[in-house]
Amino acid sequence: MNQNTQSQLKTDVCIVGAGPGGALLSYLLNQKGISTMLIERQPHLHKSFRGELINVDGEAILNKHGLYSLIQERGALLLEQIQYWENGQIIHTVSPSNGExxxxxxxxxxxxxEAIVSHAQQHSSYEQVHFNTIMTGLLRDKNGQVVGINIRQNGVPASIEASVIVGADGRYSAVRKHSGMTPEIRKHGYDLLWARIPAPVGWEPAVRMASMDGQQLALFSQFGGYVQIGWNIPEGAYSKLREQPIAPFVDKLVSAFPCLSDSVAANIQSWSDFVLLSVESSYCPSWAQDNVVLIGDAAHTMTPTGAFGLNAALEDADVLSELLVQMAADQFSSTAQLQKLQTIRGAKVQQQLARQVEMESSFQQRYESFL
Ligand SMILES: Cc1cc2nc3c(=O)[nH]c(=O)nc-3n(C[C@H](O)[C@H](O)[C@H](O)COP(=O)(O)OP(=O)(O)OC[C@H]3O[C@@H](n4cnc5c(N)ncnc54)[C@H](O)[C@@H]3O)c2cc1C
Known part of the structure; x- marks a missing residue:
């Protein structure tokens, strides 16, 4: 794109956000020969502290499109058990369901x-992801009809004309905001502290749960020899917590999981070794308006509980790709198909949101039943 003048690009489907939902959708549409542009505000695909647990639904979508084996080649770790711990001992284990x-x-x-994008690039028609490109608003014609988006690419304003705009731009979606689709937001009474530290030698791949002051403390084994710590704290409590010395807090972690003591001592020395996630979920009453449609976190943000969010974004992309293929066959003359995404996916998403609330509120009771 010319750096000095405002340019206008054109495509059939413009996808905002190269997270899991946007990346998969762009790949699937490209495979079907549909002209697609994928824009991403960041300069690369690297993310820290994002959803990284794939469940059977997400695995099925990736397998369906021949992507899972490519991901495995890059590296993935099967978690074998959920373990519940008390004072350094396992008190209960959950094994995979039948057949899993x-x-x-x-x-x-x-x-x-990277597996999705680099596989997509094998098709000669695939446009590279447009990095450093931020969606700043909707482009409208003189009748107010949305005909594309405004962007800043490498700081230079430009626009993209498109028949359909997909907001795959996450929990604070700019597409959602500019199109006036307002989500219903729910707080869950807790925030989350994340940290990632090297796993002890011989650490079995598992999810480990403990209860700390009545809150869930979870450890997730990660590919590459790491442990991700996810520690629920009361909502809004972090600023007060940070005023206190970290040592007693970290001591609680080590008392729950003594095998972590060396790694914790070497890697968690200050509050800045944790990252705070302000926890909320949301559900958009409407996922589509005219030729603008939302997927993934933009349509329905989930809490980390149960690890549904990333998988739901993949499922949305899979369903929407089929609807867009039907629309392309009709030269995008009608946008009614976009409403079907929520018709097909909405009920399952709402069940998952309700399940999260149920899992969160029953955690302590479930935990105590194992003692
Ligand atoms: C700490 C944490 C842990 C989680 N753990 C899990 C888990 O284990 N399993 C699970 O299934 N889910 C988990 N989730 C949820 C999961 O991360 C999200 O549901 C998932 O990433 C949603 O995918 P998405 O493609 O909809 O959006 P995102 O992954 O949020 O991607 C949106 C993309 O849009 C880009 N973008 C935003 N605004 C603009 C703009 N204006 N212009 C251009 N680009 C833009 C962003 O840079 C980003 O790359 C977790 C979430 C968090 C925060």
Whole structure:
């Protein structure tokens, strides 16, 4: 794109956001020969502290499109059990359901996104991801009809004309905001502290749960020899917590999981070794308006509980790709198909959102039943 003048690009489907939902959708549409542009505000695909646990639904979508084996080549870790711990001892284990080989698969998000994008690039018609490109608003014609988006690419304003605009731009979706689709937001009474540290030698791949002051403390084994710590704290409590010395807090972690003591001592020395996630979920009453449609976190943000969010974004992309193929066959003359995404996917998403609330509120009771 010319750096000095405002340019206008053109495509059939413009996807905002190269997260799991946007990357998969762009790949699927490209395979069907549909002209697609994928824009991403960041300069690369690398993400830190994002959803990285694939469940059986996400695995099925990736297998369906021949992508899972490519991800495996880059590296993925099957988690064999969910373990509940008390004072350094396992008190209960949950094994994979009948016929399943894992309770979740850890896939570094780089591996997921790079596998999808690099496989897509094998098709000569695939446009590279437009990095450093931020959606700043909707482009409208003189009747107010949305005909594309405004962007800033490498700081230079431009626009993209498109028949359909897909907001795959996450929990704070700009596409959602500019199109006036307002989500219903729910707080869950807790926030989450994340940290990633090297796993002890011989650490079995599992999800490990403990209860700390009545809150869930979870450890997720990660590919590459890491442990991700996800520690629920009362909503809004972090600023007060940070005023206190970290040592007593970290001591609680080590008392729950003594085998982590060396790694914790070497890697968690200050509050800045944790990252805070302000937890909320949301559901958009409407996922589509005219020729603008939302998928993934933009349509329905989930909490980390149960690891549904990333998988739901993949499922949305899979369903929407089929609807867009039907629309392309009709030269995008009608946008009614876009409403069908929510008709097909909405009920399952709402069940998962309700399940999260149920899992969160029953955690302590479930945990105590194992004692
Ligand atoms: C700490 C944490 C842990 C989680 N753990 C899990 C888990 O284990 N399993 C699971 O299934 N889910 C998990 N989730 C949820 C999961 O990360 C999300 O549901 C998933 O990433 C949603 O995918 P998406 O493609 O909809 O959006 P995102 O992954 O949020 O991607 C949106 C993309 O849009 C880009 N973007 C945003 N605005 C603009 C703009 N204006 N212009 C251009 N680009 C833009 C962003 O840079 C980003 O790359 C977790 C979430 C968090 C925060």
């Amino acid at each position: 080989s894992h309770v979740g698969i850890h896939v570094p998000q780089d591996h997921l996104l």
